[in-house]
Amino acid sequence: MSALLEAKDLERRYRLRDGRELQAVAGVSLTIAPGEALALVGESGCGKSTLGRLLLRLDDPTSGTLRFDGEEITTLSERRLRALRPRMQMVFQDSYASLNPRRTAGDALAEPLRIHRRPGVAARVRELLGLVGLPEAAAAKFPHEFSGGQRQRLNIARAIALGPALIVADEPVSALDVSVQAQIINLFRDLQARLGLACVFISHDLAVVRQMADRIAVMYLGAIVEEGEGMAVLAAPAHPYTRALLDAVPRADRPLPPPLSGEVPSPISPPSGCRFHPRCPIARDRCGIETPALRMTGTGRAVACHFPLVSEAGSGFSS
Amino acid sequence: MRDGPWSRVWHGLGQRRGAMAALGLLGLIVAASLAAPFYAAWVGVDPFVSNVAGTTLRHGQVVDLMQPNDNPLHLGLTPLGPDWRIGEAYGLGSDAQGRDVAARVLYGGRNSLLISAAAAILCMMTATAIGLCAGYFGGWVDIVLSRMLDVLWAIPVYLLAISLSIVTVGHGLRLGPVTIGADNLLIPVIIIALVYIPYAARPLRARALSLSRAEFVMVSRGLGASHWRILTREILPNLADTLVVLAPLLMALCLLAESSLSFLSLGVQAPAASWGTIIQDGEGLLYTRPAVAILPGLMIVATVLSLNVLGDALRDTLDPKRRGRS
Numbered sequence: 060m061s062a063l064l065e066a067k068d069l070e071r072r073y074r075l076r077d078g079r080e081l082q083a084v085a086g087v088s089l090t091i092a093p094g095e096a097l098a099l100v101g102e103s104g105c106g107k108s109t110l111g112r113l114l115l116r117l118d119d120p121t122s123g124t125l126r127f128d129g130e131e132i133t134t135l136s137e138r139r140l141r142a143l144r145p146r147m148q149m150v151f152q153d154s155y156a157s158l159n160p161r162r163t164a165g166d167a168l169a170e171p172l173r174i175h176r177r178p179g180v181a182a183r184v185r186e187l188l189g190l191v192g193l194p195e196a197a198a199a200k201f202p203h204e205f206s207g208g209q210r211q212r213l214n215i216a217r218a219i220a221l222g223p224a225l226i227v228a229d230e231p232v233s234a235l236d237v238s239v240q241a242q243i244i245n246l247f248r249d250l251q252a253r254l255g256l257a258c259v260f261i262s263h264d265l266a267v268v269r270q271m272a273d274r275i276a277v278m279y280l281g282a283i284v285e286e287g288e289g290m291a292v293l294a295a296p297a298h299p300y301t302r303a304l305l306d307a308v309p310r311a312d313r314p315l316p317p318p319l320s321g322e323v324p325s326p327i328s329p330p331s332g333c334r335f336h337p338r339c340p341i342a343r344d345r346c347g348i349e350t351p352a353l354r355m356t357g358t359g360r361a362v363a364c365h366f367p368l369v370s371e372a373g374s375g376f377s378s
Numbered sequence: 379m380r381d382g383p384w385s386r387v388w389h390g391l392g393q394r395r396g397a398m399a400a401l402g403l404l405g406l407i408v409a410a411s412l413a414a415p416f417y418a419a420w421v422g423v424d425p426f427v428s429n430v431a432g433t434t435l436r437h438g439q440v441v442d443l444m445q446p447n448d449n450p451l452h453l454g455l456t457p458l459g460p461d462w463r464i465g466e467a468y469g470l471g472s473d474a475q476g477r478d479v480a481a482r483v484l485y486g487g488r489n490s491l492l493i494s495a496a497a498a499i500l501c502m503m504t505a506t507a508i509g510l511c512a513g514y515f516g517g518w519v520d521i522v523l524s525r526m527l528d529v530l531w532a533i534p535v536y537l538l539a540i541s542l543s544i545v546t547v548g549h550g551l552r553l554g555p556v557t558i559g560a561d562n563l564l565i566p567v568i569i570i571a572l573v574y575i576p577y578a579a580r581p582l583r584a585r586a587l588s589l590s591r592a593e594f595v596m597v598s599r600g601l602g603a604s605h606w607r608i609l610t611r612e613i614l615p616n617l618a619d620t621l622v623v624l625a626p627l628l629m630a631l632c633l634l635a636e637s638s639l640s641f642l643s644l645g646v647q648a649p650a651a652s653w654g655t656i657i658q659d660g661e662g663l664l665y666t667r668p669a670v671a672i673l674p675g676l677m678i679v680a681t682v683l684s685l686n687v688l689g690d691a692l693r694d695t696l697d698p699k700r701r702g703r704s
Contacts, residue, residue, distance in 0.1 A: 117600055149600050156593040157593045159615075171602075174601055217597070
């Protein structure tokens, strides 16, 4: 299957006021197949939101290339990009900030249709409300009159209004109550299956990821450290950072293992060699000198570690 | 629109007695000023022609508009004083040229209010355009526009207004094919609007800047909206709060500027009247007929005061963080 979105060595640097540079995304390569759900996992500040915006060209990469549906879009002008916008959409974490407070829900849903001069706006707005499980009467209400879950439904409805092939969802449920989270996740899965959407699901919550993702990419300090099939990664992580993330999830059947020592290093001056080595429980001398490349280990699994926890055969732990 | 700024404005103002009183006073002043021609026709005076040799009826007797001075030597003439019977010719007395003071104050109010309102509107429109562009596009656009505003703001407002007025008062204003005569009211309107653009543009730019970073703006861009569409449909409607608060405060400033320029003969030109020109007329009569200068002065004070009270009340109503503070 040909890739829907293909990112190669994407990099995003921000120049700070004092002249130093912050490397938010450090050379990420990703492919997303049509209809696939990919989860981007990592701590806050690891660059996953920046990557999400880069993937949709809502932010411009400093270097690297981006292809959407076979077309090079890295340097496409904003004007040319507008023609492609209907095929790629984004849903943000803050459901309230994502809606113009001065527009009714119906107006917000009609906006994408009006921008692209689609016919039958009123009927489509009703259809969209139905698709995300909101009553038709909701169209006349303002954003502040909805609950957080309902607002996120609206944001999702707006994102699918133009029939996109790809949706990037940046922490779409982390601001919601747990009970509402499940509803929104189900809605996502349902829509994904029904509309054949490819989905990049950015999250720090592994429980959410477990339900959503066909594939998982784990990010640390701007780079992908492990990527593979969802269940396999969660069952047997190959990178010590993924292991640490999984260990940090509280479980009833075991005491919580000691957390990672230290803080996430600053992306202004990332550590030499492997970016994770100052906090890695199994780091050796080599890790501080040589940067591990993201390389394939076993079936469909890539890991950027000199001493992966899963052997080449794809099972068992190394010493 | 339950939560729109307009409904909140009406609701909030209704709860504030001071604001309602200010609104009432302002309405009264505006209505009276608009009725100036009717008043002049009703009492039968023409407040735009010199009438030093004229007479008027007072208590059924014909009296000269120019009375002999009441100093011991009876040298020179003093205009007829007020007898405070509003609704009769020369009820508030005459000015040095034998014109009805009451009618002139009303006509002057028309010009003063018209110029300050037009200047405030022109200023806000320009400032909104500048603030929107600077705040939304950022980068070079912002640097250039903001520095221009800084330069304009660095010059004292009155110094700038007076300098510009001195240039235009002799020759009028030529803008390419359009020529505006020296006595046209548009000239003070343009000058006053210009000098207050930085005052209005700065808060609008700040608001536009924070709105431009809101996620709904990024969503709109992601949907493929053009810059124009984002500016006019997403950001501009959210500036309504700021504009509603700004409008009365800016109009008060414009009114003061207009009166000052007119007092210096640099705004409204004779024989037209404005509260500023009437104060100037009254300056020479300050010892004998103080009412000529004091009446338009009181009108200015009342108007500016009620505009400021209104503006403060609007700010308290629309800014929840300030709510409850005085």
